[in-house]
Amino acid sequence: MEEQETRRGRAGRRQGLGVSSLDMVVTLVAVVVVVAGLSVSLIFPPDAPEAPVADEGRRAPAAAIPSPAVADPVVPEGGEVVVPPLAMEAERQSAQLVCQALIGTTELTALAYNIKSARAGSLDRLLGVMQRSGADVILLQEVDNRRRSTGSVDQAAWFAERLGGWHSAFGRNVTFGDGLYGTAIVSKYPILSSVNTPLPNIGRAQPRGLLHAVIDVEGVEVSLYSTHLDNTSANIRTQQASRISSMLAADPRPKILGGDMNTWPGSGPEQILTSRLDDSFVDAGSGSGPTHPASRPRTRIDYLLYGGPDLTPTSSVVMSEGGSDHLPVRSVFTLGGIKTEKCSDGAASKKSKKGGGDQPTQENTATPE
Known part of the structure; x- marks a missing residue:
């Protein structure tokens, strides 16, 4: 009788030790998974949500524009092409460059x-x-x-x-x-x-x-x-x-x-x-x-x-x-x-005072020599 109780006690102790070891293993694995997840999120952050396109063009990031004069137009969801302000300014400057004094x-x-x-x-x-x-x-x-x-x-x-x-x-x-x-x-x-x-x-x-x-x-x-x-x-x-x-x-x-x-x-x-x-x-x-x-x-x-x-x-x-x-x-x-002043885009020529000075802009009726 005593011998049987002694055997049951040893078996119970072996069973308790087994259960405790399993819990520790499970807990350790969970900790490792959480730490790994945090590391991944820090290294590879999730994509930010896209901002809605406004009615007027916004300036694109510098890396996305090869040069100010060739910036691509923005096409919003409605289908209307919106030219970025930087591109419009570049176009105006380009138009001024073709004007010449006569x-x-x-x-x-x-x-x-x-x-x-x-x-x-x-x-x-x-x-x-x-x-x-x-x-x-x-x-x-x-x-x-x-x-x-x-x-x-x-x-x-x-x-x-x-x-x-x-x-x-x-x-x-x-x-x-x-x-x-x-x-x-x-x-x-x-x-x-x-x-x-x-x-x-x-x-x-x-x-x-x-x-x-x-x-x-x-x-x-x-x-x-x-x-x-x-x-x-x-x-x-x-x-x-x-x-x-x-x-x-x-x-x-x-x-x-x-x-x-x-x-x-x-x-x-x-x-x-x-x-x-x-x-x-x-x-x-x-x-x-x-x-x-x-x-x-x-x-x-x-x-x-x-x-x-x-x-x-x-x-x-x-x-x-x-x-x-x-x-x-x-x-x-x-x-x-x-x-x-004559511009190649067909803009009206302007006359200016000989020798300098501000003058009102007028339509050019003069014949260039």
Whole structure:
């Protein structure tokens, strides 16, 4: 009996030792599995969820873009292609690189007109002649300024306003009790400066002057001169022509001199002026040349002379218009030196002021040289 109990006790102890060893093995295996799982998760983290694509393109990671100029467009789920901002900026920069600066030309039409203070017609009639001429700049002689005898009107300003808000300059040569008398310049282009210089005179002859205005033609400065030489003495006209010639020689700009010279082609004063300047009617004229008297023209005493760089006449005519005792002379010039910018993508060209400075952007109508 005791021997059997002793055997049962030994068997129970062996069974207990076996069960305890198994539990320890199981626990150890579980620990190893957990540790291994943590190690794997640390070495190979799970993929992050994809962020939704926004309505506008986002910049891709640097490693995904071979170069900014060739970034691939993003295609969201809706199917619309969205170009990344970096690619759009690169495209804009690329478009700017194909733009190039050019030097172009523009057309400038001038009119020289002795209006006889509107005494032979009316201001409206003279205005019609100016409008039909298509002139951009008008050089006037025998102009009244607030004289009661012609309606107390500043005639130059009157024409400028009705031509579309143009610009005007007046050169006083004679002061009357009721107003002023002299020459004028009316311009579609802005007048940067103006000055009237008295010309040589002798005795009691009527005072004469040279009105000089500098205008801005698409960024290029152009000098305009309007004058009316003496009608009583060849000696006075010669002195006046010499003074004008020396003054224009000191002006480096493209320039146009227009006016009633009271002298005919080939005369001494005319030769003095054309030794410094060229005659647009001689170089590009057509039709009849006489300008006075308007009712039956016999001689040419009204001129449009020109000089300086980048100014070339393409046509010149004497207009058969009434309204004064002189016929107006109209000349068309090509003016160079106009800065332009041309882009290969077809964008509108822009003109900029010659020599620098900010200018409003405009549509390019110039012809590149």
